[in-house]
Ligand SMILES: Nc1nc2c(ncn2[C@@H]2O[C@H](COP(=O)(O)OP(=O)(O)OP(=O)(O)O)[C@@H](O)[C@H]2O)c(=O)[nH]1
């Protein structure tokens with residue numbers, strides 16, 4: 001029986017024998033890109049990568065509270081994780097963010113400087129932050145082997161992920177480097193209204209097709225209203 005490591009070892013040997021000079025260097029570089037590691041014992045293993053969980057949803061749907069519960073669960077279960085706050089307008093966070101967009105400046109300054117309203121200020125702050133997102137990726141990459149998850153909180157301006165450039169840059173930057181999943185938080189009591197429910201589902205579809213990433217629908221606030229109606233509707237459409 002061959003295991004994965006033996007097959008990769010064999011392939012490397014074949015490549016190393018066949019290729020010379022520049023070609024050999026290119027193969028080694030692409031193996032590095034695939035994050036293949038050769039240990040001192042000669043065994044080849046894939047480097048650990050944290051799973052990125054991007055929490056999105058309409059304003060006030062409960063993203064931050066949901067993320068707080070995830071962080072508490074991770075801490076209680078000894079799951080190592082990072083938390084990234086991408087909401088420049090949040091006043092206080094119930095968890096300690098490892099990387100916080102508020103550290104690069106106040107969104108109110110952005111509003112003043114570019115003569116924008118609150119939504120435009122938040123969107124522009126994220127656009128500015130997106131221009132430096134490679135630095136965020138390299139920070140996570142450096143600690144990749146010590147992390148299991150990276151939880152990302154986002155602002156309620158869902159347009160960021162449906163049409164704004166920053167949403168596309170951020171999701172692509174994450175997804176091209178780490179396994180990434182999007183969690184769309186749905187306010188269940190508000191979704192009891194068919195119009196709000198369909199609006200929410202259309203946003204979820206828009207994010208799904210725009211990012212092309214695995215998407216989890218999290219029906220929140222089920223202590224106030226049960227989510228069974230949503231499951232029934234989604235079941236009819238085969239979701
Ligand atoms: N009853 C109930 N209330 C909740 C639940 N989750 C969140 N809330 C409440 O919903 C409100 C909004 O919660 P947040 O976590 O701030 O929502 P958010 O989506 O992060 O809001 P923005 O970042 O402003 O878009 C708060 O008053 C929370 O206490 C829940 O599961 N049940």
Ligand SMILES: [Mg+2]
Nearest residue numbers: 063064087090
């Ligand atoms: Mg929030």
